[in-house]
Amino acid sequence: MKVLAAMSGGVDSAVAAARMVEAGHEVTGVHLALSRNPQSFRTGARGCCSREDAHDARRAADVLGIPFYVWDLSERFAADVVDDFVAEYAAGRTPNPCLRCNEKIKFSAVLERGLALGFDRVATGHYARLLPGPDGVELHRAVDGDKDQSYVLGVLGPEQLARSAFPLGDTPKPQVRAEAAARGLLVADKPDSHDICFIADGDTAGFLSSRLGSQPGAVVDTDGTVLGSHEGTHGFTVGQRRGLRLGVPAPDGRPRFVLDISPAERTVTVGPREALEVRELEGIRPGWTGQAPVAEWHGTVQLRAHGEALPARAELRDGRLLVRLERPASGVAPGQAVVLYDGTRVVGSATIDSTRHGTTGARDAQPVAAR
Structure with a gap:
């Protein structure tokens, strides 16, 4: 079987590709260039779109002895993931960009291109399992509950799942790192990426402000009483407690939380925890x-x-x-x-x-x- 292995430059995707090679498949590695202006190096353990990550993926492919390519999907990623992320926050919603990336990029754009090039499957390092069922392949949680990524794969349809492979779904993460070291993969001890890959410094509020600008408004309680002000509703999410900058304490002295966000009125409504x-x-x-x-x-x-x-x-x-x-x-x-x-x-x-x-x-x- 011809397999296209998506290689981010991390340990999980490298071991996933190695397992597909070991299983006897004809494997080709591909790294997705998703950033229009990639940094040379990662910022701590954040992100997965730096030149360093591309080099790490290439070195892993060399160790495995498989062909390796870089696909520039930065324009599509910007439109389908980054712009969507900004628009969702501007509308008062709290999106998960990983779901959108899986839906629009990894299992849409990559899978479509891979099938057009004659590949049978796309393999990734996601922690989830594909098991046979009465109506076809089924998506299940990974064995390692702490690393399970089935949630962010829940947007996939049966046709996409039938063309996917998740070789790590039955293995705890420590064993994956040990296997990488045993295979001579230099990424064995590389930190996991986390948070939002296209916000390398982790400052989501700052990123959104740079895109949406200042849009001042009021922070109010459930009765409409003004308690404070803000520079944009995009800086808040439902359930948030910190950073509310309230000038009036609650009568009972308890903390307040964001209950509702209304971009049209530029208001953020706060209240007690139980109202959440x-x-x-x-x-x-x-x-x-x-x-x-x-x-x-x-x-x-x-x-x-x-x-x-x-x-x-x-x-x-x-x-x-x-x-x-x-x-x-x-x-x-x-x-x-x-x-x-x-x-x-x-x-x-x-x-x-x-x-x-x-x-x-x-x-x-x-x-x-x-x-």
């Missing part, structure tokens, strides 16, 4: 890793990349996904993804559009227009 509790949410653009549920669905949902699995019920209604949580979740923001699980199997996902406080039926966050 959500019992119901609605999702837009639902997608399925296999067959879509035809009736009310029961299972667990995950609302963050490494969040808790919460028991829930869900149903499709007029093209939207209505999810009812059996116990409340806190700090759920529009723009995040809700990913559905049946045990360890990923069923599908949707983008959270609005949330509701289930005990009263009141809406906590107003729905936003689908993009």
